[in-house]
Amino acid sequence: MKAIVQDVYGSCDVLEIRDIEKPATPSAGERDVLIRVRAAAVDAGVWHLMRGRPYLVRLMGYGLRAPRERVRGREVAGMVEAVGGEVTRFRPGDEVFGFCEASFAEYARGPEDRFLAKPANLGIEESAAIPISGVTALQAVRDVGRVRPGQQVLVIGAAGGVGTYAVQIAKAYGAVVTGVCSTGKTELVRSIGADEVIDYTREDFAGGRRYDLIVDTAGHRSLTRLRRALAPRGTLVIVGSEGRGRWLGGTDRALRAVLLSPFTGRRLRGLIAAERLEDLEVLRDLVEAGKVRPVVDRTHPLSEVPEVIRSLEQGNARGKAVITVSRDTA
Template identity: 55%
Template sequence: MKAIVHDTYGPADVLQLRDTDRPTIGDDDVLVQVRAAAVDPGVWIFMTGRPYLARLASGLRRPRVPVLGRDLTGVVTAVGARVTRFRPGDEVFGTCLRGSYAEFASAPQRRLARKPANLSFAQAAAVPVSGMTALRAVRDSGQVRAGQRVLVIGASGGVGSHAVQIAKAYGATVTAVCAPARADFVRSLGADDVLDYTSEEVDRDGPVYDVVIDTGGDRPFSLLRRALTPRGTLALVGGAYTKGPVLSGYDRQMVRAPLLSLFVGQRLRSVSAVERAEDLAELGRLIESGALTPAVDSTYPLAEAADAIRHLRDGHPAGKIVVTMPESTGR
């Protein structure tokens, strides 16, 4: 099968379109003929091996898994002996551990759910990593309730574009922080108000937000806390993932936020996506009810996956970038 492979860490130039073996499946796995896969900062981190801390998971000297990509959507072609939820022909979406920029991918059944019927494959590919992270931020870390005021920083990005819509679905009033060129886009997602990060700061309106969901930039906690009510919650998703070569923002999120949270009235929560079928199903319900529509900025064919990743870094996309597969090249 064709796949996007890298043998070393580096910029997008290290990626090659190559013929590789189709993945094998274990008893709990599903073989999916991939129709589309998405691009997110995690893909950039696995490709570059930066921050170095991430190499503890991906391989210290070279990538342990040569095929890139995590989210996927496609059609089930085979199932392992213990798989009960899917059968060949089912359309699914979710995440995999051994690369989705390929014609076929193997995924554990617990990381998959039925693809929402009202989505194209390109739209469905946009959901898993970003949607599950946004759901965790809004529902679990933020515990957003109807009537609350929520600020979403990085609202035009992958996680942010989902978070705006999910917070609206939970009944919140949402202010979206984005660049001026993205104001119309975030309003189309349902944002009630827009804050232009190139000319205004997040404390523009004073300490009015019950929940701040931070997915972009590298603002000091003191500034973020000035936007929060005295008992408000900061849900830290991520920030400047290109910042430092060793830790990047991990120390801010994993160490400094929980420590500071012990000493202040506001809750500072680090959001970590747990990839599981229940959350995909919850996102599927929001999508089928019309409350959530994944935003696809652009699509790239598999052979141009490197350009898709460059576009994420430099193109300021509105929503998600998606890699699409040739339809029927399985041998």
């Protein structure tokens, strides 16, 4: 089968499309499912795993000197090809989506409790764009942010993969939402329900109004500026770890926020998202109710994965980029 493979950590140049062995068919005593991949999405975590940066990633079990899992990709949507004998929730032919390592390939395999039946009102490509970014946004807004109806919520990086979900989820929970993005993305952010949009190239989000909840997905604003925009009893949630430090990347900013929090009267928090199936189910319900919809910028064939990740690295994200594997293999 064809797959995007890397043998060493590095830039997008280490990614190659190759023919490799197909994952083994699950046996009678296993709870795994084999997925015929039809679409897979690109998230920021793919970039970190490709680079092996920050080095903390390597210490978390992904491989010290080289990637332990050589095929990239973490989100998937496709058709169940085969199931292990202990699988009870799926059968061959079912369309599913979920969390799955090594999804930039024609086939991928994982435990059945990592997948759900895809949303009834979405195509396979949109379904692939939900799992990582959608669940991250849900945990930032609902769990850490503790959003409540009527609150003023600011989403920084509102046009990105996590940001587009954060705007819609906050609206679904009854908040008044302001999105922060660049000039070329303001109409996109309005189109997904933001009550107001701030173009950060022309206006300082910290220059006036105070917000009950700030979700920062952009990764480079100083804590001082973020606190200026936060209401006296407000909550700041820092999502992701963008930064240039080799060991901690941008996680040091979240750590400083947590240490500072007791002295400010505000809740300053960092988020390390967990891939929970129950949260993915909440998102599917929101999607099927028409309250949340994935924003898919473009679809790309498997061969373009390196260029897609390079574009993400350069900050060009408009929602999610989706890899349509079937285009390479039709």
